[in-house]
Amino acid sequence: GDQVKQSPSALSLQEGTNSALRCNFSIATTTVQWFLQNPRGSLMNLFYLVPGTKENGRLKSTFNSKESYSTLHIRDAQLEDSGTYFCAAEPGANTGKLTFGHGTILRVHP
Amino acid sequence: NAGVIQTPRHKVTGKGQEATLWCEPISGHSAVFWYRQTIVQGLEFLTYFRNQAPIDDSGMPKERFSAQMPNQSHSTLKIQSTQPQDSAVYLCASSLVWGGTETLYFGSGTRLTVL
Numbered sequence: 001g002d003q004v005k006q007s008p009s010a011l012s013l014q015e016g017t018n019s020a021l022r023c024n025f026s027i028a029t030t031t032v033q034w035f036l037q038n039p040r041g042s043l044m045n046l047f048y049l050v051p052g053t054k055e056n057g058r059l060k061s062t063f064n065s066k067e068s069y070s071t072l073h074i075r076d077a078q079l080e081d082s083g084t085y086f087c088a089a090e091p092g093a094n095t096g097k098l099t100f101g102h103g104t105i106l107r108v109h110p
Numbered sequence: 111n112a113g114v115i116q117t118p119r120h121k122v123t124g125k126g127q128e129a130t131l132w133c134e135p136i137s138g139h140s141a142v143f144w145y146r147q148t149i150v151q152g153l154e155f156l157t158y159f160r161n162q163a164p165i166d167d168s169g170m171p172k173e174r175f176s177a178q179m180p181n182q183s184h185s186t187l188k189i190q191s192t193q194p195q196d197s198a199v200y201l202c203a204s205s206l207v208w209g210g211t212e213t214l215y216f217g218s219g220t221r222l223t224v225l
Contacts, residue, residue, distance in 0.1 A: 031212075033213065033214060035216075040218070041199065041218060041219055042216070042218050042219075043201065043203075043216035044216075045213055045214060045215060045216075048212075048213040086153065088153075090212070095166070096141055096143060096158045096160070096165065096166070096205070096207075096212050097155050097158060097166055097168075097169075098145075098153075098155060098214065099155070100152055100153035100154075101152075102152045103152070
């Protein structure tokens with residue numbers, strides 16, 4: 001089965017609304033990274049997380065290592081938030097080797 | 111800061127030909143990673159260098175694939191005798207590796223098509 005399971009697989013949001021994406025891990029996970037891949041294919045790093053919570057503008061992400069999941073909250077969704085969101089698990093500190101989920105395709109519409 | 115630079119953006123090869131993909135990491139970053147992305151398999155780890163030394167190549171197909179990092183400013187991924195199943199977007203990433211974090215910064219990728 002998937003070692004990093006992302007949900008939902010696809011999501012459609014109206015501009016200005018809020019939502020949350022989730023990753024569940026079935027492998028040992030020390031750190032988590034979240035990325036946004038834009039329609040041109042570029043992967044942009046959103047968060048690097050040790051257990052805890054980080055916030056950046058309209059985005060907030062939490063990594064709960066005890067319950068093996070991470071969430072990404074999007075507040076006041078904008079059209080430019082559209083793309084594919086990936087989470088990735090690093091099994092040990094500074095191994096550099098990430099296991100990615102299959103992504104959540106987000107479409108924000110007016 | 112130009113970010114991670116990958117060349118070429120697109121490469122088309124015939125079955126059995128060789129393909130070499132290039133990556134220039136962000137200046138000052140000491141770790142370089144190669145990943146592959148396909149629709150079926152998603153994003154898969156291939157290999158990882160730190161300070162130019164190969165650290166983990168557990169994701170590399172054992173035959174036909176090799177990666178080098180001859181100096182701190184570039185890395186190459188070479189695929190010999192390319193096969194149609196090698197078609198994918200090959201992504202290079204680098205990280206600073208300072209303070210215990212390994213935030214990855216990806217390049218735009220090389221789309222390899224094997225006919």
